[in-house]
Amino acid sequence: MNSAVDPLARKMKWRxxxxxxxxxxxxxxxNTLITVFVVALLFWTVPSLLRWLxxxxxxxxxxKDCASNTGACWAFIGAKLRFIxxxxxxxxxxxxxxxxxxxxxxxxxxxxxxxxxxxxxxxLWIGVVILMWMLMAGTLVGPKVPTSRWGGLALTLLISVxxxxxxxxxxxxxxxxxxxxxGGLRTxxxxxxxxxxxxxxxxxxxxxxxLVPMMLPAGFSPDALVRAQIGLTLFVxxxxxxxxxxxxxxxxxGQAEAASALGFGYWHIVRLIVLxxxxxxxxxxxxxxxxxxxxxxTLVAVIGIFDLLNAAKNAANDPVWLGxxxxxxxxxxxxxxxxxxxxxxYSLWLERxxxxxxx
Amino acid sequence: xxGPKGSGIFNAFMSWWGHYPVTQFAVLIGLLAIxxxxxxxxxxxxxxxxITPGFGFLHQSANFAIGESLIAYAPSDTxxxxxxxxxxxxxxxxxxxxxxxxxxGVSLGIARLSGNFLLAGLVRWYVEVVxxxxxxxxxxxxxxxxxAFPAPRQAFNPFGVIFLSNRGISVPSLRVExxxxxxxxxxxxxxxxxxxSLARYRTGKPIERIGPWGVVFLxxxxxxxxxxxxxxxxxxxxxxxxxxxxxxxxxxxxxxAALLIGLVVNSSATxxxxxxxxxxxxxxxxxxxxxxxxxxxxxIMRLVILxxxxxxxxxxxTSSxxxxxxxxxxxxxxGFPDLVSVLNTTANQSGQVLEALAIIVxxxxxxxxxxxxxxxxxxxxxxSRGFLPx
Numbered sequence: 001m002n003s004a005v006d007p008l009a010r011k012m013k014w015r016x017x018x019x020x021x022x023x024x025x026x027x028x029x030x031n032t033l034i035t036v037f038v039v040a041l042l043f044w045t046v047p048s049l050l051r052w053l054x055x056x057x058x059x060x061x062x063x064k065d066c067a068s069n070t071g072a073c074w075a076f077i078g079a080k081l082r083f084i085x086x087x088x089x090x091x092x093x094x095x096x097x098x099x100x101x102x103x104x105x106x107x108x109x110x111x112x113x114x115x116x117x118x119x120x121x122x123x124l125w126i127g128v129v130i131l132m133w134m135l136m137a138g139t140l141v142g143p144k145v146p147t148s149r150w151g152g153l154a155l156t157l158l159i160s161v162x163x164x165x166x167x168x169x170x171x172x173x174x175x176x177x178x179x180x181x182x183g184g185l186r187t188x189x190x191x192x193x194x195x196x197x198x199x200x201x202x203x204x205x206x207x208x209x210x211l212v213p214m215m216l217p218a219g220f221s222p223d224a225l226v227r228a229q230i231g232l233t234l235f236v237x238x239x240x241x242x243x244x245x246x247x248x249x250x251x252x253x254g255q256a257e258a259a260s261a262l263g264f265g266y267w268h269i270v271r272l273i274v275l276x277x278x279x280x281x282x283x284x285x286x287x288x289x290x291x292x293x294x295x296x297x298t299l300v301a302v303i304g305i306f307d308l309l310n311a312a313k314n315a316a317n318d319p320v321w322l323g324x325x326x327x328x329x330x331x332x333x334x335x336x337x338x339x340x341x342x343x344x345x346y347s348l349w350l351e352r353x354x355x356x357x358x359x
Numbered sequence: 360x361x362g363p364k365g366s367g368i369f370n371a372f373m374s375w376w377g378h379y380p381v382t383q384f385a386v387l388i389g390l391l392a393i394x395x396x397x398x399x400x401x402x403x404x405x406x407x408x409x410i411t412p413g414f415g416f417l418h419q420s421a422n423f424a425i426g427e428s429l430i431a432y433a434p435s436d437t438x439x440x441x442x443x444x445x446x447x448x449x450x451x452x453x454x455x456x457x458x459x460x461x462x463x464g465v466s467l468g469i470a471r472l473s474g475n476f477l478l479a480g481l482v483r484w485y486v487e488v489v490x491x492x493x494x495x496x497x498x499x500x501x502x503x504x505x506x507a508f509p510a511p512r513q514a515f516n517p518f519g520v521i522f523l524s525n526r527g528i529s530v531p532s533l534r535v536e537x538x539x540x541x542x543x544x545x546x547x548x549x550x551x552x553x554x555x556s557l558a559r560y561r562t563g564k565p566i567e568r569i570g571p572w573g574v575v576f577l578x579x580x581x582x583x584x585x586x587x588x589x590x591x592x593x594x595x596x597x598x599x600x601x602x603x604x605x606x607x608x609x610x611x612x613x614x615x616a617a618l619l620i621g622l623v624v625n626s627s628a629t630x631x632x633x634x635x636x637x638x639x640x641x642x643x644x645x646x647x648x649x650x651x652x653x654x655x656x657x658x659i660m661r662l663v664i665l666x667x668x669x670x671x672x673x674x675x676x677t678s679s680x681x682x683x684x685x686x687x688x689x690x691x692x693x694g695f696p697d698l699v700s701v702l703n704t705t706a707n708q709s710g711q712v713l714e715a716l717a718i719i720v721x722x723x724x725x726x727x728x729x730x731x732x733x734x735x736x737x738x739x740x741x742x743s744r745g746f747l748p749x
Contacts, residue, residue, distance in 0.1 A: 024476040031475050038477045183375040184383035188390070195720070198727045200688035202699055203719045210712045214404040215397040291491070298493040302692050309496055325503055333492050340491035 087151020097154035147225035151306030171240035196238035247278030445701030464630025529598035532609035547581030637672035
């Protein structure tokens with residue numbers, strides 16, 4: 001406390017920091033060389049990049065204004081923002097995807113707060129996920145909107161969150177089966193998990209898109225988004241099962257044995273004793289997986305679903321605003337980056353927080 | 360508990376099968392029934408569409424072109440040959456991707472740990488940006504970049520030997536002429552025989568193990584011998600601008616180049632993190648102990664730190680190689696004819712969706728098994744090194 005006020009001590013501290021930096025940048029001949037090289041690289045790239053991004057950029061106006069300018073065309077983002085966020089959703093019903101994004105954001109914030117980690121959270125998730133889907137479809141109020149017109153940021157967030165939520169119960173069952181002493185179920189679980197983890201996600205999506213309609217009885221065909229969502233869910237379930245299995249392995253045997261000695265049955269032990277500890281142990285891995293799902297959900301663009309990335313690509317295909325791919329990709333890249341980066345920061349914070357609570 | 364008496368095999372099976380034998384059996388039967396129903400539905404759908412189930416279609420003419428292929432392929436060739444061309448493309452991209460990603464990733468990981476703040480910070484942001492944006496977005500970006508290169512006459516020409524143009528990336532290649540396979544095999548055999556007999560002559564007993572590096576060294580030596588005495592010629596083929604095109608060297612098409620760059624950039628960020636965490640997982644005491652024994656920094660790294668770090672690094676590296684192999688299937692989004700892309704076209708053209716997807720699944724599972732098997736062999740060597748008494 002005192003040293004912060006003492007001018008001499010403060011001076012010493014600054015000197016220490018200064019010397020650390022000096023050493024870090026120019027400590028050895030090699031270090032100096034690297035510093036010079038990196039600075040040269042930055043001088044070579046950063047100014048022209050900044051000029052393109054900001055100084056020469058067109059902020060408002062039409063495509064013609066952009067064409068006459070050498071910088072980035074942010075007017076394009078302004079004109080196409082609605083399309084990138086909601087894609088083909090009927091414009092007069094924009095409040096629905098907006099509300100869905102809002103609901104999702106609040107759901108994620110609530111989920112991220114350790115104070116709310118109770119069983120009510122499970123009910124909340126089930127409720128909100130069903131509500132969001134019905135809201136988008138227009139089951140509750142207003143005109144119905146077919147899934148082929150859903151799109152943009154709302155769709156990306158929706159399929160990621162619904163995929164994660166629906167994969168959870170499946171993954172828990174798979175992880176329990178894989179660790180059980182029942183040979184038949186264990187083999188089935190291993191077969192499913194290893195097969196799904198062994199093939200690319202795009203293959204699973206093709207199965208959902210091309211094969212599933214052939215496998216179902218004639219005249220019965222769920223719509224494309226539902227099929228893609230099921231494919232994504234099963235894909236996530238296999239990876240999630242492995243994460244949960246790691247968590248189950250981390251719970252000491254004594255916990256289940258003690259509960260069993262107290263007369264708990266299998267499902268009670270799993271639900272009340274083992275799972276809460278197992279899931280808590282793998283929270284950072286769960287957050288990482290959630291980031292992976294958000295990033296991988298872009299693959300549905302390949303099978304023609306209008307997610308955020310596909311919407312951005314198609315925004316730049318508009319004849320009026322043709323060819324502003326760079327701006328479009330940078331914009332959605334920033335959206336993905338800010339979501340994923342804040343999630344990974346949150347995961348780091350959570351790890352520290354949980355460690356502090358434990359000790 | 361299942362029946363205590365009975366024949367040995369049955370007993371062993373029942374104890375493996377475990378609790379609730381009837382319920383498990385019911386689940387199995389239920390799943391089989393679902394699969395059977397789906398299968399018969401599929402066969403009915405195929406009959407309705409006039410398609411014959413089975414792999415016979417692989418012998419029919421494909422009638423579609425493939426952008427690039429390692430084997431000779433024409434649209435009049437069969438679906439089977441098209442699939443093979445796609446598989447070879449996938450293997451080519453996966454192999455070159457893994458090698459390059461390792462080189463770039465390990466360099467980045469070491470750079471991240473270097474004492475230089477600027478370099479470490481730069482690498483840190485590279486990793487953050489790459490790992491927090493979708494791979495598909497990155498591939499779209501690289502695809503746009505490689506297609507935006509100028510025409511061959513105005514090609515970017517860094518270092519004078521690499522050409523970046525809208526026809527792709529041309530790099531120098533090594534061209535060997537007049538080297539017959541029999542000469543190579545013969546000289547490798549001679550070199551191995553010579554090495555073994557020399558070892559026996561010197562030590563008086565046969566050597567037990569040459570080790571992988573010894574095998575590689577001797578094989579290379581065999582190549583050199585075959586080269587020197589087989590009358591072969593080698594020259595470096597540098598690409599050059601002739602007329603309106605760039606000839607010579609090794610030409611990577613824009614699609615291949617975009618996919619390769621995208622995959623390498625993406626995986627190298629992961630590998631950089633793996634290498635960093637692996638090296639940091641070695642306790643600081645190991646550095647201090649080695650330093651107090653008077654070892655030089657290079658030797659500390661090579662003899663003390665890396666053998667321990669590799670135990671953490673190798674399993675993670677394996678999964679990142681597997682990821683790269685699977686991610687190469689995103690080629691379909693940027694127009695590179697890999698296995699998935701070719702078989703997707705095949706499915707659309709022939710209607711044999713089930714068979715095409717089965718080939719995809721089996722191929723990727725086999726590729727995965729192969730990569731895992733190789734890496735596990737290497738991992739066993741790493742694991743047993745150091746702490747086992749000899």
